Amino acid sequence: AQTVTQSQPEMSVQEAETVTLSCTYDTSENNYYLFWYKQPPSRQMILVIRQEAYKQQNATENRFSVNFQKAAKSFSLKISDSQLGDTAMYFCAFLAPYSGTYKYIFGTGTRLKVLA
Amino acid sequence: DGGITQSPKYLFRKEGQNVTLSCEQNLNHDAMYWYRQDPGQGLRLIYYSQIVNDFQKGDIAEGYSVSREKKESFPLTVTSAQKNPTAFYLCASRTTTGWDSPLHFGNGTRLTVT
Numbered sequence: 766a767q768t769v770t771q772s773q774p775e776m777s778v779q780e781a782e783t784v785t786l787s788c789t790y791d792t793s794e795n796n797y798y799l800f801w802y803k804q805p806p807s808r809q810m811i812l813v814i815r816q817e818a819y820k821q822q823n824a825t826e827n828r829f830s831v832n833f834q835k836a837a838k839s840f841s842l843k844i845s846d847s848q849l850g851d852t853a854m855y856f857c858a859f860l861a862p863y864s865g866t867y868k869y870i871f872g873t874g875t876r877l878k879v880l881a
Numbered sequence: 882d883g884g885i886t887q888s889p890k891y892l893f894r895k896e897g898q899n900v901t902l903s904c905e906q907n908l909n910h911d912a913m914y915w916y917r918q919d920p921g922q923g924l925r926l927i928y929y930s931q932i933v934n935d936f937q938k939g940d941i942a943e944g945y946s947v948s949r950e951k952k953e954s955f956p957l958t959v960t961s962a963q964k965n966p967t968a969f970y971l972c973a974s975r976t977t978t979g980w981d982s983p984l985h986f987g988n989g990t991r992l993t994v995t
Contacts (some may be wrong), residue, residue, distance in 0.1 A: 774921070798981045808973065810986035817981055856923060862980050867912055868939070869984060873923040877886060 767792045771872035778847045779880050786842045786875045788857030794818075797861040799833070799840045804874075805853040806824050813855070816840065833842075848881045883908045887987035892958075894966075894994050899921065902957045902990045904972035911977045913955035917941060918969040927970075930955055931977060941991050959992065966994045 778784035789790050790799070801813040816833050822851045828848075832841045844851055846855045857872040894900045905914065912931045916924040923958045930949040932948030943965025949955055955974075959966045969991050973984040 771923075800983060802984075808969070808989050810973075810984075812983040815981055815983060860981075860985075867975070867977070868926060868929065869914070871916075871924040873921060 766862060767794070767859055767870050769857055769872040771855075771857055771875050773875045774873070775876045775878070777878045777880055778844075780847055780849060781842050782847055783843060783845045784847055784877065785862075786844075786857075786877065788840045788842070788872055790838050790840065790857075790859050790870075792859065792861060793839070794861040797859060799831075800858040800860070800869075801829070801831070801840075801842045802856045802858060803851075803853045804856065805850075810856075811820050814842065819864050844877075849881060851877065852879045853877060885972055885974055885985055885987035887970075887990050889990060890988065892949055892992045893992055895950045896994055897961045898994075899958055899960050900966075900992065900994075902959065902972075902992070904955045904957065904987060906955075906972075906985075906987075907953060908974055908976070908985060909952070909966075910946055910974035910985070911952070912950070912975045914973040914975075915939075915947065915957045916971045916973065918971055918989075924971065927957065933952070945962070959994075966992060968992060 797818045799816045803811045814826045828845045854874045859870045913930040915927040915949045928947040932938035946958045972987040976982045
């Protein structure tokens with residue numbers, strides 16, 4: 766069974782600094798997708814970034830980038846130039862559609878607080 | 882604007898009563914999902930449906946039921962058999978035309994059972 770682990774329940778970062786959130790996963794699948802979702806205090810879940818396992822290039826979306834290490838089964842999220850609006854819960858998620866289902870597996874989340 | 886609507890935002894029920902949470906989407910998505918969110922436990926899958934008139938149990942389906950009679954709607958009933966129903970419930974949908982199409986979420990329903 767696939768599992769997703771986020772080992773940092775809470776983190777904080779100073780505004781304008783860089784922070785990295787960790788995510789590891791376990792799977793026997795060779796091709797899959799990984800996602801980072803953000804849940805601000807409003808509780809509306811928003812997609813931040815996604816990565817396909819067969820793509821070696823790390824995904825980037827403006828200030829957000831990932832460090833995808835397939836062999837290590839690691840998928841960390843880097844937030845550069847942190848802003849107050851980045852304060853939120855961040856969830857890592859895994860999807861292996863080739864397994865015949867479309868079940869997304871979520872980690873337990875990391876609560877990030879950006880300090881002024 | 883297209884999106885997912887969950888209603889109501891807050892719901893209060895007495896123990897022993899069944900309650901139905903509404904989820905409607907106008908994104909023309911085939912797949913719909915229900916997640917439960919508890920502090921420190923992330924999102925756990927209750928039920929999902931990839932097509933009308935078909936649905937599958939997720940990891941914590943006991944005490945819940947769903948129906949998918951229309952593409953746009955995927956209501957969740959929390960029955961009296963659910964031992965600890967107080968939680969935040971999120972509905973989501975996605976298109977199935979792309980492998981990596983992401984989940985789109987509603988704003989959630991906070992259910993409190995006393």
